[in-house]
Amino acid sequence: MSQTVTSAEAQAEFRQGLLVGLAAYVMWGFFPAYYKLTDTVPADLVVSHRILWSVLFVGLYLYLRGRWQEVRDVFRQPKVLLGLTASASFIAVNWLVFVWAISNNQVLDVSLGYFINPLVSILVGLVILHEKLSRGQAFAILIAAFAVVLQAVLAGGLPWVSLVLAFSFAGYGYVRKVTPVKATPGLFVETLLLFPMAAVYVLLNLSWGVDALVLNDPPVLLALAGTGIVTALPLICFSAAARRLPLFMLGLMQYLAPSMHFLMAVYLWGEPLDQTKLMGFVMIWGALVVFSYDSWRRYRA
Secondary structure, three states: OHHHHHHHHHHHHHHHHHHHHHHHHHHHHOHHHHHHHHOOOOHHHHHHHHHHHHHHHHHHHHHHOOOHHHHHHHHOOHHHHHHHHHHHHHHHHHHHHHHHHHHOOOHHHHHHHHHHHHHHHHHHHHHHOOOOOOHHHHHHHHHHHHHHHHHHHHHOOOOHHHHHHHHHHHHHHHHHHHOOOOHHHHHHHHHHHHHHHHHHHHHHHHHOOOOOOOOOOHHHHHHHHOHHHHHHHHHHHHHHHHOOOOHHHHHHHOOHHHHHHHHHHHHHOOOOOOHHHHHHHHHHHHHHHHHHHHHHHHHHO
16 A cells, blocks of 8 residues: 555656646746847846846745755855856856847847757766766767857858857856755855846946836836746746656756747747758757667666
8 A cells, every 4th residue: 555655656746847847948948038028128237137136036935935044054165155156157158148149139049059058068078077978979969069060161150159058058057066055045146146246237337327227118127027036936946846857857858948949939030040050950959869869778778
């Protein structure tokens, strides 16, 4: 009887993990649509607001959940604090390029960047952690590298938006992997470290006569305030999913967000998908098929 109950509980945990995991990636998938609401505001100010409102919302969430001690513990560990300082730098660059690309109608490049990201993460593991590549992983990276070089040659330049997003998020993921801190307290400390710069930048813009608080446009101000929620909510869902699902399944789910970015860019905002870009996407998708099959095979083994 106890075995039946345990099995039922495990299935319930799995279903809950699947639901919150899908919720996290669907929310991340809608990020470009959300930040289209703020595209009248310069990207640097949008990111400043995102930092300020994230500190407020995430801090309130941790306080109401009785997890404030976890934040205090971070400040008592210099190595952890140093790691979060590095990850904060990576995520600030990622956010800035992401918002800039959306406001400049380059959502296809955003999509490509997050498709490339898993392969860049493998490369980071190879270079920094000296991890060994399987044949499937090595083949997938070669395909992706060839796709980037081909696009640079045919399009007359590197897809820098895609590459900056992929490498900054891979760097962020690596630092967070080796920094022993939970997701939500980590995010709060990261944004708290960025808070002084963001606050000073907003105040400087106000002193220069810029409507940095967007008081003359309440709907946009509301959207900016909401960035704190849309930053934290998918991360909270993802953390819950990561405790309940195998990493292989989470790895497959990560393709959902850039797939949504791709579809919205082409069919909602009409971004041009020329033959060069399409060829690059097809090659990256092929690399991801190889990578996913290799991951599944090793997971089964």
